[in-house]
Amino acid sequence: MSEPTPSEITVTINGTQVEALAGEMLIAAADRAGVHIPRFCYHERMSPVGMCRMCLVDIDTGRGPMLQPSCMVPVSDGMSVDTESEDTKRAQEGILEFLLVNHPLDCPVCDKGGECPLQDQTMAYGPGESRFVEEKRHYEKPIPISDLVHLDRERCILCDRCTRFADEVAGDPLIHFTERGNATQVLTFPDEPFSSYFSGNTVQICPVGALTAAPYRFKARPWDLEQVESTCTTCSMGCRVAVQSSRNELVRYLGVDVESVNHGWLCDKGRFNFESVNSEQRLTTPLIRDTNDQRQLLGIDWGSALAVAAEAIQQAGPERVGIIGGSRLTNEDAYAWSKFAGAVVGTDNVDAQLGDGLPAEVVLALPPATIADACSADTVLVVGPDIKEELAILHLRLRGAANKGRTNVVEIGPNPTGCEPYAQRSIRCAPGETAKALSELLASDDPLARQLGEGTVVVVFGRASMAESADPALSLAAVIRTELPHATFLPALRRGNVRGALDMGLAPGILPGRTDIQQPSQALLQTWGGVPAAKGLDTTGMLHAAASGELDTLILLGADPLSDFPDHNLAAEAIQKAKTVIAIDNFVTDSVAQADVALPATAYGEQGGTTTNIEGRVSRLTQKITPPGSARDDWMIATELAWRLGSDLGLSSKQDIWREIERVAPSHAGVTLERVESSEAHEGILVQETSIELNLPSPETPPVADGYGLRLVSGRKLWDAATATVHSPSLQALAQAPALKVHPNDLQRLGILSGDDVRVISTRSTETVTVIADENIRRGTAMLPFNQPGGGANRFIDADAAVNDIRIETL
Amino acid sequence: MKFFTDENSELAQEIIERYPKSRSAMIPLLHLAQEQEGWITDEAMAEIAELVGTTSAEVLGTCSFYEMFKRKPVGKYVINICTTMSCALMGAGDLMKHAESRLGVKSGGSTSDGMFTLEGAECQAACTEAPCLQVNYRHQYRVTADQFDQLIEELASSDHDVPRHGVLSRIRQHIPEDRFVRPTPPDEVVSAPIWMVTDGGEK
């Protein structure tokens, strides 16, 4: 259901004929023709409203020139426009005089000063002085409308951008024009803050200093800022950002509009977690376990720390070393570590995912789809995590497409998600039984079955719950491949550069360039001098091996299995039993605190390179600031370790690494360094080739729950105890303590009241949790968020079980 | 706590059924809330938001658009003095000053005995009879200061049975159930009015 290509028509702007697309607004046609018309309310990603009148121009459609707002008038053939006529100029002066009637002109103390459209356009198009002498409106200066956003109503020019964004784009109309008339103002409802996941975008698009973001207020002046274009790596959506710093400290990210990914929007988590990079808590020097007091980590020099690490790797031997993590890394760093593992250590025990994703050989072999494909498919089948929580901007894109009628979202899963309000259908089924639910639907005479069978289908594909293994998802994929062979897949993997890490071979059985370990490319064999003979262990396998003493050295590459692996008990046992744990990280996380050696790595904004998003789109990361202390890039650490193990990785810079990737990774052939560094990388370079063959297990039905248990469902929240969130002072408080949600009837059956503390019992653990009744939760299931401050579902989950059941008892 | 009384909750449901989009019932429900309480409380707006499936902020935005939805309690008699052009030329300013001192409240305020609320208003479409005012939205023409005092005295001493502020009509209209439109998904509307197929809103 792609957009019809609009026919071209001709309009004359300031005497020059320009091509315009039928249906578009005049201001958009002028923009493309390079004629700037001043504006406040018009925004190319939202519907026009004609609020501010700044864009008035002389338009002649045959009845003589007339002043009309160019953001509200669609182009028509033969239209003649004058954006510089006397009338236009007088209109612009008049409008600005009006807009400033109540404006406080407090530019010297306003964060927007220096980059303010009102300031700039008043200078360029304003009358120079005002005839108004009346007292201006006064309001309390800034009032917080959420934890992150402040509103100064005196500065507001009522352009409707923030309120339109909240309603139309974010779907959270929590701010609204109130008191319409002379006292019109933007406000929230009393005691109902603007707590949208996307609130930061309103600050970015406010054309005046009325909305300011708490993390940036009074931090810097625009003219003191330095800026580079980069890519957000908080999740794997890969939104483009402008990274801004002042005095070698990150101070702000702004969304950059790219058509294929984020349309200029960012989620608040991605936008504001730059604070963590500046955190005082950063790991800035290598640490080593104190031999006198085992509970302590002591600072040590790099040389000694690396020597200890290298020694531990050497001693263990290839089979007994495992590397967990890597999705924090850039593609280049991931490649260096992949090469280190395969060519130097000789192990294939590498896995960038923490038992919370999907098998790499499936992700890399499924027929690929892009975000744009999803937004224009007849049907998008969302089967996986709640994308509003985990891939927030993907949710925004799908919501926009669905509401504009460009696609139909159908979701299958046990409990309500953020997709529900815009879904054509939300199919609810028991946890782990998505495959069954889809088969039943397709076998029925439901019109939806026809829609899926005959139209284009993109599957947003991930794991519906952290409390189930990957098997139910794979069963579902098997059903889709058989029944809907035309469907393409967009993997809903969440963590940072997880896609890039898999592409670079940080997954068992996979070599860089999406190749099977059994079929290495000639170039790779030559460069590496050999590859491990057999497929190694995945994270779950490595943790089991470590726990049973079969693996000695565990390298945590920016991974925190104690918090992020679904099965906390297994992770804890593995970390405790492993002889040596080497952690490479930005912070002393729970897992790093248990390590024997900790090495400080550079963080976001401190390293250049490339990253790959869920679609396989490679885009650039740009270094903006220098790292604190002696933190080093991950690839350098790999190189140093290799050297201490008597090998040379042969890599000397990020550029150098990319050249090698392009040479040895078959899927990336042709994606040269020159292309990556060119303007092409602004949109990102889509890499979809793969040589891995799809091999799906035949569908299985998970065991039936016994009558006493509740089947556990667990997912992540946008605001959780993620390291970068916890170390960002402005975000820290947004995550809530975990509560177990259960259907009221189930609670009643157990004689438990909503709000009670109860004993939760699983095969792994027994703990006290607060329970809340929620009618939206499917009966027989219990929902517990995954990684919230103060605990989460990982204590109760057995990583080996297809599904997990819990029992609850009164204390 | 529920805001609407049981009887009004039932009525609210009936009102919602009259529209293909629940949100269209927002203003009628605000009237109902004002009728019940004499003014519109925050609890009322929050409950209406829930009933029509939107946010309280949107209800507040709509509610505060209209002068005649009161978000503070008002007196038994609401007196609106027109302050627009014709009336202003004919002495509305002085009349307002006089009214303020006579009632002892500023424009926008209510007397402590709960009898009067004084307000300034825009043109009441009686410009030939300036200056004019309204008592509970009923006109008084060419009002002088003396007439104003007399009016206040009469109202203060009368024992008119004035329904609570917000009561639009003492006769309740009902439509038979088979005429209900009910919330209808847009794609099931056979001949959709033009405004129903616009994009942007949640389906």
Ligand code: SF4
């Ligand atoms: S706060 Fe800013 S974006 Fe919102 S209406 Fe006012 S000027 Fe526009």
Ligand code: SF4
């Ligand atoms: S959706 Fe993901 S990539 Fe985009 S801004 Fe948020 S965290 Fe960053």
Ligand code: FES
């Ligand atoms: S930009 Fe056209 S009216 Fe505001």
Ligand code: FES
């Ligand atoms: S100006 Fe007062 S009624 Fe028109």
